[in-house]
Amino acid sequence: MIDLDEQHHQPAQSGSTTADRLLTVRLVAAFVVGAVLGGLAVGEWRDSRAERERNAVVALVALPVSANLGGSSAQGSVELSGQLTLINTGPAPVTVRQVHAERPGVVVRSTGEGPMLPPGGARQLLVELNFECAIAFQPEPLSIRFSVESGDKQVREIGYPVALVGSDWERDARSMCAPHA
Structure with missing residues (x-):
């Protein structure tokens, strides 16, 4: 935030914006990893199910x-x-x-x-x-x-x-x- 009444114009702290971006990147990465692992698990489950059906x-x-x-x-x-x-x-x-x-x-x-x-x-x-x-x-x-x-x-x-x-x-x-x- 910038105070227009003051002579020394300094931007508000930008550290919280960097932390927010880092948190967002981590959440997106966790989501991507979860989606990939979930997809692999579903694929394995389908393969296992198909083999069980074939063996039956x-x-x-x-x-x-x-x-x-x-x-x-x-x-x-x-x-x-x-x-x-x-x-x-x-x-x-x-x-x-x-x-x-x-x-x-x-x-x-x-x-x-x-x-x-x-x-x-x-x-x-x-x-x-x-x-x-x-x-x-x-x-x-x-x-x-x-x-x-x-x-x-x-x-x-x-x-x-x-x-x-x-x-x-x-x-x-x-x-x-x-x-x-």
Whole structure:
């Protein structure tokens, strides 16, 4: 402030203006740093979320391969050991824990824990098959249930329809059913 009545004209103290500017610069710098760090944190969170979502996806294809690994037949039913080819069509590795299917005339179950399947990988799983010769081979697909551990370490249940008619399982079971028909 300048007093016009006084002979010695001196400006008011400019130290407070410098302090105000310094405080403003610090606040702007803190805001910029906060925005940058916040942006990085949001980016990391999005990446982490996308990876969790990717690891949660489970997609399997199942194909009956053979059932001629030994078996027995008695009183109109056949018990066989067979193989089921599993293909991981999902984006993350999965471990097959258990396989099970059941409908009138058909029971399929895994004999132990299955393989770890990398994305795009295929493995064979040993299964036990039980068919009642008279009613087992219906035209509807058999819904096979899989218990799998996904990439995010969660156990999930999924299903996949498998056509028995025309499969190796049907051929091998029918050849053992024929002598008892």
